[in-house]
């Protein structure tokens with residue numbers, strides 16, 4: 001099978017399982033531009049990248065696709081915040097008050113609305129970024145004061161090695177947290193679920209799922225290792 005045939009086959013199978021209100025964010029790290037264009041031609045419109053510098057040439061090369069939406073899903077360093085706001089309509093990985101305030105300050109001068117999700121770390125994991133709940137709750141008053149960005153939801157990444165029951169519990173916790181803080185922040189989006197766990201995220205109420213390998217196939221092993229390192233603080 002060519003990569004194009006495999007993508008079509010995967011997408012047809014996955015699409016049938018996804019409720020219509022759920023956005024599928026096709027994660028295109030290490031995926032070539034030609035295959036991203038093919039995904040667009042199959043009907044995908046939302047695309048996710050986790051490194052600003054890798055994403056920039058792809059986003060520029062696909063500027064002719066008018067209704068494409070780019071999502072940033074990786075750890076964002078504050079010196080890349082401006083470029084990220086210029087390139088991406090959504091940032092799923094806001095993991096500190098300082099970053100949220102910086103995005104707000106930068107976006108004051110930009111015309112586009114910036115839609116942010118707060119990345120929450122529901123289980124201890126030294127290799128992952130994200131708010132722990134006891135740190136997020138006291139930051140809400142300051143987050144409410146941001147004027148130039150919209151905080152629209154929560155995002156989480158499940159740690160490796162959880163059982164189906166544990167995944168179900170974890171994803172339900174994110175939705176419960178959103179409901180708990182919804183009277184203070186307009187939380188409507190839940191970005192959760194990846195190739196190995198998206199059915200559990202859908203069952204728990206995901207509104208955005210982020211799919212890479214189950215659409216495009218395995219990423220090259222060497223780059224996987226690089227990526228794993230890039231996720232370490």
Ligand SMILES: *Cc1c(COP(=O)(O)O)cnc(C)c1O
Pocket residue numbers: 027029050073074157194195196210211212213214
């Ligand atoms: C790579 C990545 C994904 C997609 O992962 P797959 O296992 O390939 O589906 C989703 N979310 C984030 C934050 C990622 O870095």
